[in-house]
Every structure is written in structure tokens, then in C-alpha cells.
Amino acid sequence: MTSDPKIMSGQACIRVMRVPVSLALNLVANGQTPEAIIEDYPYLEPEDIQRSLQYAGQRFPHPG
Template identity: 40%
Template sequence: MKSYLDRITIQPAQLDGKPCIRGLRISVQTVLEFLSVGNTAEEVIEQYPLLTKEDITACLQYAAKISGKEISYQIV
């Protein structure tokens, strides 16, 4: 699989700049919230058919990466 960076996009005009999947209006946060309450990747994909298992994996990789770093955001 390519890097999660190829799948996670951040655009200030989309969903208030939240990280999204492949430019879709599906946020990483949404996917992680589904997973955190026990939904499987397959169940998330049923709810959002445009997603793939690779997208779900990219969300998890992104979350793992940022959880170990201090991040600062600039409000524009």
C-alpha cells in the first residue's frame, strides 16, 4: 500500500480543514469514530461505499502518526 499521505487530504475549504479521505467529504475522524465503537472496516465501507480497506488503514496510520507528535494549527 502507498503511504497514508497519498490518501489523507487536508483542504481548508473542505470540512473546515479536517483531514479527509482522498478529497471526499468523509473525514478521518468519522471513520475513527465508527471503528472506536466497534464497527468493522467492512461495516464502515457499507456506510460509505466510496471507501476502501486501504482508506481505513490510512486513517489508522494517520491517527497513529499524529498521536505521537505535538501538532499546532494555525487559524486563518
């Protein structure tokens, strides 16, 4: 994940692309499979989706 205040208002992005992590997370949360996401966004790789989920898990850990 990358973050640059000059790119996408500093949102965490996938690699150095202008694709916010929140996009991948929102798609997964709404039932999209990684395969479907990659079909719609062919410049993404399966690892990008996995890393987005890992990022969210680290950023917002389970309170228990």
C-alpha cells in the same frame, strides 16, 4: 489524507472526498469493522480505513 481549509473546515479527509478521517476513526472506536463501514459507505475502500488508522497513529503517537 488531504486537508484543505476550504473543505470541511480544514479537517483531514479521506482522499479528496468530504469524508473526515475522524468519522472513520470514530466508527472503528465504537466497534465497527472495516467491512461494516464499507457497507455503510460504499465509496470508501479498505485502504481508506487503514490509512485513517495510520494517520491517527502518526498524529498521536504512543508516549512510551
